[in-house]
Amino acid sequence: MAKANPLQEQLLKAGLVKKSKVAEVAREQNRARHAKAPAGPSDIQLEAERARAEKAERDRALEAERKAQARTAELRAQARQIIEDRKVPRSGDSEYRFTEGNAIRTVLLNDDLRRKLSSGALVIARIDDRYELLPRTAAEKVRERDASMIVLDHGQASAGEAEAITSDDDAYYAQFKVPDDLIW
Numbered sequence: 001m002a003k004a005n006p007l008q009e010q011l012l013k014a015g016l017v018k019k020s021k022v023a024e025v026a027r028e029q030n031r032a033r034h035a036k037a038p039a040g041p042s043d044i045q046l047e048a049e050r051a052r053a054e055k056a057e058r059d060r061a062l063e064a065e066r067k068a069q070a071r072t073a074e075l076r077a078q079a080r081q082i083i084e085d086r087k088v089p090r091s092g093d094s095e096y097r098f099t100e101g102n103a104i105r106t107v108l109l110n111d112d113l114r115r116k117l118s119s120g121a122l123v124i125a126r127i128d129d130r131y132e133l134l135p136r137t138a139a140e141k142v143r144e145r146d147a148s149m150i151v152l153d154h155g156q157a158s159a160g161e162a163e164a165i166t167s168d169d170d171a172y173y174a175q176f177k178v179p180d181d182l183i184w
Contacts, residue, residue: 079145083127086138088113098124098152105151107131120155 008026011017041049092110096117099105107124109117113133116122123139124131126149134142136155143150 075145079142079149080127082138082142083125083132083134083149086134087132088122088135090133100151105131118154120153123150124152125149126151
């Protein structure tokens with residue numbers, strides 16, 4: 001056994017500690033004196049950690065983008081299904097022309113379908129390279145999922161434009177007073 005300190009020797013003589021316990025404490029003290037202090041993280045470790053963090057962030061961004069694309073594709077598929085399920089059968093030989101983007105498109109309709117389309121009860125939706133008529137309720141469901149599939153909707157567009165035109169016209173004609181006794 002290595003030279004013990006005087007306190008340990010006194011404790012041993014007094015019988016307060018066992019010889020094995022003194023040896024164990026001496027070994028721990030010796031290990032603590034000669035052990036290397038834990039070194040801080042090296043530059044290589046810091047660079048590796050930063051690279052791991054950047055990769056994790058890129059992976060999260062890519063996953064979020066993939067989820068967004070999957071959600072968009074799912075909504076588009078739902079809209080296509082609604083159009084296929086709820087389309088109104090077309091018949092007739094009267095051409096109805098409308099614009100989509102910069103092109104003029106034509107669908108064949110009968111007079112009843114033309115009236116419903118003009119009143120806004122029916123809407124024209126595009127699916128792939130063809131056009132289908134939808135009832136307004138189905139068109140609203142399609143619009144919630146993919147608004148770009150709705151090509152022509154007289155009911156929605158005309159309501160906002162009509163109010164703007166009416167209010168502009170009312171403001172202009174308010175300056176002209178019409179006599180109460182005017183008889184036509």
